[in-house]
Amino acid sequence: MKKDQLFTRRRMLIAGAAVLGAAGAAGTARVLTAEPAARPASVPLGQGPQLRTALKPSAFRLQPMAGYGPPRHRPVKTAVRREPILQMSGSGRRMVLTFDDGPDPRYTPHILSTLREYDVRAMFFVCGEMAVDNKDLLREMADDGHIVGNHTWTHPQLTELSRSAIRREIERTCEVIDDAYGEPPAWFRAPYGAWNRNTFKIGAELGMEPLAWTVDSLDWTTPGTRTIVDRVEEGAAPGVVILSHDAGGDRSQSVRALREYLPHLLDSGYHITVPHRKFV
Structure with missing residues (x-):
């Protein structure tokens, strides 16, 4: 074979490889940068279950396996708060x-x-010793779009515990929540509203924001359904966080009270929603 023919064939092979490489790169780029499918339009709050057409939130939590698809967003490092x-x-x-x-x-x-x-989202701060045997309820909360937060394992007075004991109380509950539906909690609430430097620091290290409340319904004292309803409706205002309970004793009054005050709040123009943390 002549030398000039060899050079010509080599140039053709190199050119062909370049074309194939460019096509493969373009295909990969389309996979990594493809826009996600549009979600169904959200349903206005308080319009009743017959209008619910959106997929359950759990469907959107499915993520590609490691190494495939765009990287998951990571939350900004949680700052240690003082309150x-x-x-x-x-x-x-x-x-x-x-x-x-x-x-x-x-x-x-x-x-x-x-x-x-009523197509409303809420927050549930769960105790690990209750959640560990009721993971199906945690999954139901997540599937309905509620936020599941950490309320320690045994509901102790954290300010009376050592740093290592505080961490055990919080970490064990984080593990149960993560095991139940595949996401660690992003919010934490100290039992009895008792906070100190260690609770803020450990919560932040585990990626959680501390949330207290604005209005306490005092439903745990079982004051009567009407009293609970009155406290919630009188305390209603833009931005407030209402504290109630779904465990820890007889909570039948809390159940009945919710059925009374929730439609009234919605009819009064309030939007019952959940807070959202910012991601980078």
């Missing part, structure tokens, strides 16, 4: 409903049913 968040910022008549100490299979399902009926 808990007490209310939501921003404009509008927005409120947050929170329920502590559960889940309890006697009462939590009724609360979830009422929230589902």
Whole structure:
């Protein structure tokens, strides 16, 4: 074979490889930069379950296996606060409903049913010793779009514990929540509202923001359904966080109270929602 023919064939092979390489790179770029499919339009709050057409949030939590698809967003490193968040910022008549100490299979399902009926999202701060045997309720909370937060394992007075004991209480519950539906909690609430430097620091190290409350319904004292309803409705205001309970005793009054005050709040123009943390 002549020397000039050899050079010509080599140039053709190199050119062909370049074309194939460019096509492969373009295909890869399309996979990594493809826009996600549009989600169904959200349903206005308080319009009833018959209008619910959006897929359950759990469907959107499915992520590609490691090494495939775009990288998952990582939350900004959680700052160590000196006091808990007490209310939501921003404009509008927005409120947050929170329920502590559960889940309890006697009462939590009724609360979830009422929230589902009115298409409302809430926050549940769960105790690990209750959650470990009721992971199905944690998954139901997540599937309905509620936020599951950490309320320690045994509901102790954290300010009376050592740093290592505080960490054990919080970490064990994080593990149960993560095991239940594949996401660690992003929010933490100290039992009895008892906070100190260690609780803030350990919570931040585990990636959680501390949330307290603005209005305490005192439903744990079982004062009567009407009294609980009055306290919530009188305390209603833009940005407030309402504290109630779905476990820790007889919570039948809390269940009945929710069925009374929730439609009234919605009819009064309040949007019952949940806070969202910012991701980079």
